[in-house]
Amino acid sequence: MRVIAELPHPEFKVSIFYMNGKFIAKFEKGVFEQTYKVAEMDLTDGVNSVFELLDEEFMKTVAKRFEEMLTDFRATYKRYN
Secondary structure (H helix, E strand, O other): OEEEEEEOOOOOOOEEEEEEEEEEEEEOOEEEEEEEEHHHHHOOOHHHHHHHOOHHHHHHHHHHHHHHHHHHHHHHHHHOO
């Protein structure tokens, strides 16, 4: 797997990888990460199509999901302690 791009974002790290005919968009914030895979054959313009998929609306859902992940983790941690 190799990194082909990194996108600047104020809330989280965004990396684009390529492996075995798939583009992988990886989002990292603290101890949490989200990954999304898209087959190269499903895209019309290679990595440029990946950039188009990562629009502002999608980035908002990624940020919201990170918030939900933190809430879920805190809840399970409290049950543990």
